[in-house]
Amino acid sequence: MATQFARYLHTISSSPSSSSKSTILTYLTQSLGFRKSRATVFFNKFSSTETNPQSVITFLKSLGFSKSDIQTWVTQSPQILFSDVEKTLKPNIQFFQDLGLQDSDLGKFISKHPIYLSNRFEERLMPCLDVLKRLVLDNENMIRTLKRCNWVDVKDPVNRISHNIKFLEQCGIVGSQLVTVISRQPRLLVRGENELKELVSKVLDMGFEKDSRMLVHALYTVSCLSDETFERKFELFRSFGFTKEEFFGMFKKAPALLRVSESKLKLGFDFYFNTVKFDKQVLVRRPSCLMLSLEERVIPRFKVIDIMMSKKILTKMPKFQNVMWLTEEEFLEKYISKNTDYAEELLLAYKCGDLIDQK
Structure with a gap:
């Protein structure tokens, strides 16, 4: 496929007449493997616009992106070929460059989120980012947030994000704590309202309190773990002699403890109990030793x-x-x-x- 794409890039870059609708349709079906029905959707979209795939490829290559980079992006998001260079591609890429993403870092980022080069960036993502900017996220946290969550495919993302932020603030998660949870686990903001409330209720049932500084860390941890994983780690602690009360007490003191891998926890228990000869209560009092x-x-x-x-x-x-x-x-x-x-x-x-x- 790489060779086919290379020929295609050369063809549409060297011969304006070859960048016809039929060439695009053939490329989408034969080279990228799209079903004819889906390829036709993109074909029709192209036929109704004045965009020129040749100018798109030329622009991306001028920024130093390789043919393999462009192939990856188009494979995942074919509408990039039909984007307006001046109105869409340039401002979108400039936005990420202004955040601090340059050269290879920018290429890797776009490879994971090629849809950010499409017009959906302006229509759906920018309004979400405007909401986040009001929380005073710096560039580093903004990039981290964008890398960890694709919001453009979420239904009504702005209202969902706004409602969830308001709910988290009502739970006492504000200021720097809110920035922390958003940059570490931005998917929390696009969960359904009831789903997020259930997650917070689960954490509160574990003994955490609203307005506690540990609540945000517990919420982050629980959101990262499935119920099965949480239960499996609980059973691991029990197998080393910890009671249910001790387990949850340790979790309250160090919520990040349960993000430690099971293999590392096992090695820690073995070393502390069998080599250092710790009494179990040492780890109950200072569970972060296991981290x-x-x-x-x-x-x-x-x-x-x-x-x-x-x-x-x-x-x-x-x-x-x-x-x-x-x-x-x-x-x-x-x-x-x-x-x-x-x-x-x-x-x-x-x-x-x-x-x-x-x-």
Whole structure:
């Protein structure tokens, strides 16, 4: 198909007469595999406009986009071929460039959302973005939001977004918290009103309260998980001895905990219980320990402490739950740099712990 498309690009770029309606129809059916009925819809749309696919291809190529980029976009959104360069393509692309998307980043973004180059951007997406701008989303959060949700295919998106924002604000999710939930999980804004209310009710039933700063984080987590996944993680905690009350207590303290993969949770439980010898209540009190990187933070620090204990550099085992939460600078200063006689060995163990004989 890539070769066919390359020939097509060359043909319509070099011969205005070849960019006829029949050429477009043939390309849509034979090269891109559209059913004849669907291709005819685009054929009729083209025949009733003065747009020129040749100018579209020429414009996109002038911006540095490759033939494969253009092929991907047209395959997903054929109406791009019929877009008006001056009225539609240029302002749409300029909008994303002004947000900070340039060159390859812009190409990757459009490849995932080619419909943003069509006239539906102006008709349906821009009104949604105008609503979001009133929340003072900066460019970075705006880009993140656009990447995570395609709103142009949602029925009546502006009213739905406006109503859902109002409902979230009534729940106490305002200001920076509202920006956080929108940029992380913008699909919340296009859920049906009843569906969003049910989701918030589910979170409230778990013990969170309106106006709590944790509510937004819990809502984000629950919206990311299916009921089956949530139940499976609950059963995982129970298999390691946690009660239902302890599980929900840990979730309330660290709502992001349930976004941790099951494999990482299992490794964490095994390491903390069998190697560090934590009592279960340590994790109940500080569940965020399970969110730390074992490979990059927890295990290397434990190896350093273990070596120090074996060499009697330390006479008493420090509370490891506190050691884990020291900043990098604090840990290096307190446990490595000040022990000049062993600093090199300890640093090597810290950086390459798996290769060091601790004894």
